[in-house]
């Protein structure tokens with residue numbers, strides 16, 4: 001029998017698992033993050049969603065909800081994280097919206113709203129070092145399954161043939177959460193996203209700036225996901241600085257049902273992405289630019305509300321996934337979830353109440369239909 005891992009086991013070392021682990025360390029909790037090694041996660045050109053994200057952080061609420069108002073202040077959390085842990089890729093960024101802006105009378109416009117971006121190439125490179133420096137134990141392995149143990153909480157079976165035990169386990173495995181625990185609410189779904197990685201920021205754009213569509217069609221497709229009869233894909237034309245170059249895209253494929261399935265053929269996706277860009281006036285000169293395709297599986301909730309909290313009927317099992325704007329929501333929700341996980345304290349009760357008020361706390365069975 002494997003020795004029990006102390007504290008909390010977090011499955012997934014992307015944005016959600018990484019920032020939750022840091023927040024748990026701030027609570028003094030021992031944390032182990034189990035993250036797939038690159039040989040597994042990088043196979044077939046597939047990345048974590050975090051590694052190819054635009055990392056856009058609008059400084060205003062994207063919806064009339066308490067969660068959206070809280071998430072609009074995410075840049076404060078990112079600045080605090082950078083003060084404590086060093087560079088994570090956050091910086092203020094000029095925002096340029098293009099297309100579909102009624103009343104502006106121009107193809108694109110500087111948008112005078114507070115806006116920032118986390119350069120996900122910097123975040124992905126720095127996160128493992130930051131976690132190690134904060135005292136988070138990192139276990140490079142693929143979790144094949146997890147089992148509830150009558151006395152010991154949970155046992156995780158790893159691809160390297162070993163297992164780990166802990167009283168508390170958090171599913172932060174993004175689009176792979178359901179493979180590990182199929183009984184998660186039906187509202188949790190997944191898509192395949194793809195972008196082109198440009199070696200340099202295009203000289204024909206004034207910049208560096210984040211160029212985004214006025215509205216992402218992806219959001220409407222995610223809301224319709226439960227009613228899809230066949231796979232649907234679309235292209236949102238956007239571009240953000242990324243490392244020394246830029247990310248250009250993005251292509252979204254949503255399939256009917258709850259299964260993630262295999263990644264779509266890269267050649268087909270690239271053709272659709274380039275054609276989709278060329279079909280929009282702003283994208284015409286960008287569509288032929290050379291650059292490899294990068295794909296990732298992305299978790300989302302068709303309700304628009306992420307899953308945060310204990311999994312009903314499975315004591316000690318928690319979930320943290322399904323974000324609609326992960327770079328805004330995760331940094332403000334991770335400290336609250338970490339506080340809730342530290343059971344028994346008055347502060348834990350306060351954090352749980354706050355998560356309930358925000359509408360993200362997983363309901364018990366009686367209220368589960370809100371999330372389906």
Ligand SMILES: Cc1cc2nc3c(=O)[nH]c(=O)nc-3n(C[C@H](O)[C@H](O)[C@H](O)COP(=O)(O)OP(=O)(O)OC[C@H]3O[C@@H](n4cnc5c(N)ncnc54)[C@H](O)[C@@H]3O)c2cc1C
Nearest residue numbers: 012014015016036048049050053056143174176325326327
């Ligand atoms: C192209 C694109 C653009 C985006 N733009 C924005 C944006 O502008 N703003 C914004 O807020 N959000 C954006 N997003 C969404 C954002 O990237 C996600 O919400 C966020 O990265 C999700 O983080 P996560 O940690 O939940 O998932 P992931 O980053 O996918 O992390 C999950 C991790 O779990 C690991 N894992 C999975 N299964 C296992 C297993 N069984 N064993 C071990 N490890 C496992 C994976 O290797 C992975 O690293 C974008 C996403 C994409 C793809």
